[in-house]
Amino acid sequence: MAGEFSNNNLEDNNSSLDIKEEILNYLHYWKWFALSVILGVVLALIYLRYTPEIFSSSAKIKILNESQGLELSTQRGGGGLFTDSKSLENEIQIIKSNRLLVKVVDSLDLHIRYFIEGQFTTKEQWNGPLKIVYLEPNNQISSQIFNIEIKENGLTVSKGKDRLDEFTIKGYNLNSPKKGFPFLIQSESWIKNQIGLNYIITVQSLNSAANGLSNSISVGKVGTTDILQLSMTGENKKRSEDALNKVVEQFNEDGMIDRQLVYQRTIDFVDDRFIYLAEELDSIEDNKKDFQQDNNLVTFNSDVGYSMGKRSSTENSVFELENQIALAKLLEEPLTNSDLSSLLPENVGLQSANTNGIISRYNQLVLERENLIASAGSQNPKVIAFDRQLIDLRVNLKKSLNSYFEQLNTSLIRLEKEKTTAKGLVHSMPQKEKVLRSIERQQNIKENLYLLLLQRREEAAINLAITSPSVKVVEYASSSGKPVSPDTKGIYMKSVLAALILPFGILFLMFKSDTKIHDKTDVSKLSKRIPIIGEIPELKSEHRLFENPHDRTILAESFRILSTNLRYVLNPKNKNTAQVVYVTSSIKGEGKTFVSVNLSLAYSSINKKVLLIGADLRNPKITVTDGSKKAKGLSNYLFESGADWKDYLQKSSYNLEYLDVLTAGTIPPNPTELLSNGKLEHLIEDAKLKYDYIIIDTAPIILVSDTLLISQYADATVYVTRAGYTEKKLLGFSSELYDNRKLNNMVYVVNNISESKTSKGYGYNYGYGYGYNKEEVVLKKYSWAWIKNEIKQKIRRF
Incomplete structure (x- = not known):
């Protein structure tokens, strides 16, 4: 619980x-x-x-579109086959490619680095006075490290711990090769100014140096533009700038070489295609000529027009002949009528002049006959003569019509044949057109391709002669003024x-991880309902008793404050009897006996009659008397029948007049039975009439139940806790006792508070020493203690 x-x-x-x-x-x-x-x-x-300081260098370039070279015509045609729309991502990969960077490393000798060894650091040199030239090709160089120490008479070259050779100015020409030595030193003029320096030269293979350069170079777009920024970091700004400029130069040169190669291949390809296209064009033109000859075609449009005109005229002629035949048949019907007085149709559209003349003569005779009959009668000889003429004309008309019919039918047959022929010509024209157009299409394609290739050949030849740059340098490499690292x-x-x-x-x-209490704040947090009436400071010396009533020590002042606060807690009902104060704690070692003794001394120092009783029968600790620890005391009184407690009283060593002490006495085997036999209550009731205060040092509550057996006799219970010793979780047990009212009028006292172990230790020199030892508490101005105190005061005010 x-x-x-x-x-x-x-x-x-x-x-x-x-x-x-x-x-x-x-x-x-x-x-x-x-x-x-x-x-x-x-x-x-x-x-x-x-x-070492690391500087950042950067350059900016814009990739030029290769398709923007010289073009002779705005007709694009198939020109898209020869253009290349590049993405910036592809260009970035090309810039960082090992192939390109190997060329950069090789041209600038970036695989050879020079460092001057200092006392603590090394500093890289670039284009300095020392330069080595390898005797073997760069692509055969492996990773190596050399040390060159410059002395007054020359220099010493070593590789690791092995010395390779030693050169002297007078005895050896530094620019001449020496057998077994991997490189030459470029010049000796710098030696006199470099005496005492030690150079460290690192040599890498080209691929290894190129990989390192690729890792150190970063390429990215500038915002949303098409401009690329090349960045590089390094110790030597000049080396980084030269490397970036060389990368840009090599990238531009590579692009120009690639385009020149493309232009040359374009020219070679077009030259080869010219021969093939010329042969194809000749073949197509021969096929066209043969087809036109075989089909009697001059030009397709004119032949089509002729065929369509022939067909149309034939159809018109047939139509006219059929009309003539129909008209001629119309004249046959009146000729079958024997009546000589009827007239024949005239000018109906017959194209036969003979027939039309006979019809006209016949109608004229009919009219004359009718006029004569009207005047002379039908039997007139002239009328009869007219009749014979009319009959003859009818016979002639029939013969003329028959002859005309034969002529029309013959013409009709011939025109029908011509009509059929014309229809055949028109019907075959689409097929001929299809074949002819196919031949002409092939001819046009070959001609256009020939002309296009000829144009591209000229463009490629001109671009080959004046190849444009691959990039435009927006900003050459420059470095930051301040190091980035x-x-x-x-x-x-x-x-x-x-x-x-x-x-x-x-x-x-x-x-x-701290489970201990350190000051009254910790106690008040964990047990808010129980008042804290005093704080006892940590004592640096062995002097732990309130010996002198006029003592001005911090110990004396702390117990004066405790005794004063306790008087407000007691609030006695009967001022003529003593107040009973229990002093207890949770466990052993928290200082309850120390508090009991000094509290008794504090009350006695103000001339109050005090009885101090040692009720911790299992572990007695009170030693403020002249008698021995083994002297008889409370346990002997409780055990012996008929004993008087006054016989066991002892005088204090420090205040003989006002302080009496009843020690715990002999350690009994059964302290619980002794404390519960009722004699302690009689002792307390009797002592109340003789003393002002009865201070009882009881046993720890958690360890034994002795204190709880006699807790009802107390007017106040002082519960002692010890800073840096009492576990926080033990306060829960004391709070439970308070809530269950197992301890009367319970209050806390925090013992052994150290200023050096708590952030709230500001009160002792100020609170307890105020007005007494002022010379001890005044802090030296601007000392660490003064500064510390000032900061704490400001924080408290805040």
């Missing part, structure tokens, strides 16, 4: 966070933070001192931050 209450109590109190208190907790260890910050700054200084400001900030975090983390773990 105690454990359950303790956990709940701790939970309730831990839910609230006092920011001010947390700050004070950490501020108490400000020296740790200051030392850590100083150490962090020193480490940052050392790091910056021995870390190490970041001095950032390193200092990070070191200071890390220096603050480190002690903070350690303290945080210490605070979280």
Whole structure:
């Protein structure tokens, strides 16, 4: 139950966070933070001192579109076959390709690096006075490291621990090859100015150096533009700038060479195709000629027009002949009529002049006959003569019509044949057109291709002669004025931050793992309902008793305050009887006997009659008397029948007049039975009439039940806790006793509070010493203690 209450109590109190208190907790260890910050700054200084500075260099280029070369015509035609729309991603991969960077490394000798060895660091040189020239091709060089030490009479070359050779100015020409030596030294004029220096020369293979260059170069787009930015970092700004400019130059040169190769191949390809196209064109033209001859075609349009005209005229002629035949048949019907007085149709559209003349003569005779009959009668000889003429004309008309019929039928037959022939010509024209158009299409394709290739050949020839650049340099390589690494400001900030975090983390773990109480604040958090009436400071010396009533020590003042506060807690009902004060604790070692004795001395120092009783029968500790620890006391009184407690009283060694002591006496085998036999109650009731205060030092509550057996006799129970010793979880048990009213009028006293172990230790020199030892509590201005106190005061006011 105690454990359950303790956990709940701790939970309730831990839910609230006092920011001010947390700050004070950490501020108490400000020296740790200051030392850590100083150490962090020193480490940052050392790091910056021995870390080489890295500079950033960058160049900007724009990739030119290769399809924007010279073109002789705006007719694109099939020109898309010869253009290349590149993406910037492809160009980036080409720039960082090993093939291109190997050329850059080879041309600038980037695989050979020169460093001057200093006392603490090495510094890279670029285009300095020292330069080595390998005797073997660059592509055969392997990774090596050489040391060249420059002396007054020459230089010493070594590879690792092995010395290769030693050169002297007078005895050897540095520019001449020496048997077995891998390189030449370019010049000797620099030696006199370099005496005492030690060069470290690193040599890599071309591929290894190219891979390193690729890793150090970054290429990316500038915003949303088509401009590429090439960036590189390195110790030597000039080396980085030269490398970037060479990369741009090599990339441009590669692109120009590639385009020139394309142009030359285009010319060769077109020349080969010309021969083939010429043969194909000749073959197609021969086929066209043969087809036109075989089909009697001059031109397709004229032949089609002729055929269609022939067909149309034939059809018209047939139509006219059929009309003539129909008209001629119309004249045959009147001729079958024997009546000579009827007229024949005239001018009906017959195209026969003979027939039309006969019809006209016949109608004229009929009219004359009719006129004669009207005047002379039908029997007139002239009328009869007219009749014979009309009959003859009818016979002639029939013969003329028959002859005309034969003529029309013959013409009709001939025209029908011509009509059929014309229809056949028109019907065959689409097929002939299809064949002819196919031949002409092939001819046009070959001609257009021939002309296009001829145009491209001219374009390629001109572009080959005036090849345009691959890139436009927007900005040549330049370097930053300040190094990008190490970041001095950032390193200092990070070191200071890390220096603050480190002690903070350690303290945080210490605070979280700390299960002890350290001051009254910890106690009040965990047991808010129980009042705290006093704090006892940690004593540096062995002097642990309130010996002198006029003592001005911190110990004396703390117990004066405790005794005063306790008087307000007691609130006696009968002022003529003594107040009974129990002093107890949770476990052994928390200082309950120490508090009991000094509280008794504090009351006696103000001339109050005090009885101090040692009720911890199992572990007696009271030693403020002249008698022995083995002297008889409370246990003997409780055990012996008829004994008088006054016979066991002892006088205090420090206040003979006002303080009496009843020690625990002989350690009994059964302290619980003795305390519960009722004699202690008689003792207390009797002593109340003789004393002002009865202070009883009882046993620890958690260890034994002795105190709870006699708790009902107390007017107040002083529960002692010890800073740095009492577990926080034990306060839950004491709170449970308070809630269940097992201890009367319970109050806390926090013992052994150390200013050096708590962030709230500001009160002893000020609170307890105020007005007494002023010369001891005045702090030297601007001392560490003064600064610390000022900071704490400001935080408290905040």
